[in-house]
Amino acid sequence: MVEPAASLTEQLAAHLCRLVPFAMRQRARLHLLDWLGCAAGARMSDTAALQRRAGGSAIERATWLGNVLEMDDIHRTGIVHPGPVIWPAALRAGARMDACLEAGVRGYEAMVAVAATLDAHHYAFWHPTATAGSFGAAAAAASLLALDAAATADALGLAGSVTGGLWQMRHAPGDGKQWHLAHARATGMAAAHHARHGARGPRQILEGPQGLYAAACRAPRPMILGKGWRIEEVSFKPWGACRHAHPTIDAALALKDQGKLSGEIIVGAYRDALTFCDRADPQSVVQAKFSLQHAVAIVMARGVPQLADFEPEAIAALAPERALVRVVEEPALTAAYPEHFGARVTSTTGSVLITDTFGDPERPMADADIVAKARTLMAWGGIDAAGVEAGIAAVLEADDTAPLFDWLEAWL
Structure with missing residues (x-):
């Protein structure tokens, strides 16, 4: 009797059960x-205030905050943001840090593997961070358990059977995107x-x-289960803007460095960058973060974008540049998209083409830059210098999760 071929979730589950090497835990x-x-960085936001009213543990509140500032990590082919879903699922009070890091790596692997199979039709209607996120969270939790x-295949199947998240939440102010996480x-x-x-x-x-493919895709792509780990x-x-705006920011910064970012700009x-970020007259912080025009205006007038450049005062001030x-x-x-997020910024005196933006694997941020980013975000959230350094040490140096959970309770 011929054994039936393993399903995709069964193949993925077996793939996830590999040993996670030290280098991947360090990357995690x-x-x-x-x-x-x-x-x-979002602890002073309206979303944070909502969560304080709603109650729940610090890790549950933190789940709502990971994408508020639009600075969360992203996998390009899957067009998915793993961090805000995976880490709240991969952390468990009392667990060894290595176990949580391994859970995180496995969660990223599952979430990216599923997201990278979803097609353009899916992305037109569905929020992949929500769709693939349930699979990733199931994988992270299965690892911790x-x-x-x-059993991991069962967890993936159960999670996938009720996964989803519609982009309709983008068409009105609200907390739908955070609820998806x-x-x-x-x-x-x-x-x-x-x-x-x-x-x-x-x-x-x-x-x-x-x-899922029959219901929400037209041409799903093959699932790739390679020898490495896709967190890399x-x-x-x-x-602090939508990732679709980052190539434009990168190209505008390069053109400004040449002294040629002035006058009318094209x-x-x-296409997806225009679908999500063609917004000439943003009226809110969120809209400014999803505006190519505002991104260029910031660089023209102020240089490297700061979080304050997306606040209401800056939105009003930069109208002439937009x-x-x-x-x-x-x-x-x-x-070339989504394998490559690119942009071309052209003025009357010059033009710059970017095919891979800063922070992508081809142009990675240095470890020191990532740590500096965390410092800046924590300070933006109103955390004092001692608290900032304690948070960094709780992640980069601790062997167990107690310091991290103490930190979350103190600050979130």
Whole structure:
């Protein structure tokens, strides 16, 4: 009798059960620190105030804060932000730090592996950080619970059966994007918990006739399960704007360095950058973070973008510069996307083309830059210097999670 071929979730579960090497755990510490900085930087936000009213643990509150400032890490091909979902699922009070780091690496692997199979049709309607996030959270929680491959496959199937998150939340002010993170984390963790106790999940939740691909994709891409770990493919974000705006910022900075960023400016970008970030007259902080025109205006008038440059005072002040910026689709950049996020910024005296932006694996941020980013974000959130250094040490130096959880309780 011929054994049936292993489903995609079964293949992924077996893949996740590999040993996580020391180098990947060290890489994971940087991503954990990056998430912590993003969450801490948002501790004075309206979302943080909402969470203080809602109650819950510090880690539950932190889950809502990881993407508020739009500085969370990103995988380009999957167009997915792993950190804000994975780290709240991978951290457990009383656990050894190595166990949490391994859970994080496995969570990134699952989330990126699933996200990278989702197609453009899916991205047009669905928020991949939510869709793939439930799978990633399930994988991280399964790792912490030391589930075997069979139980991990069940957890993935259970989580995937109720995953989702629609982009409609972008069309009105609200907290839908943050709710997506909390839902993905909670769903994945609950799936792993129940799989541990024998709950079975649909093994073909991805490729089955009524699975995720059939329901929400037209041309899903093959799942790639390589020898390495895909956390190495994840980019860090240096600036507090939508990642689709980063190539434009990068190109504008290069043109400014040449002394040629003046007068009327044309931004050539890929189609999704225009879909999400063609916004000539932003009216809020969120809209400014999703505006190519505002991104260029900041660089023209002020140089390297700072978080304050997306606040209401700056939005009003930079209106004259935004009026000089026109955005157009550049077909070659659309063709190279999402493997490469690129932009071309052109003035009357010069032009700069960026094909991979700062923070991508091809142009990585140095470890020191990532630590400096965390310091800046924590300070933006109102944390004093001693608290900042304690948070960094809790991530980069501690062997257990107690200092990190103490820090979260104190500051969030």
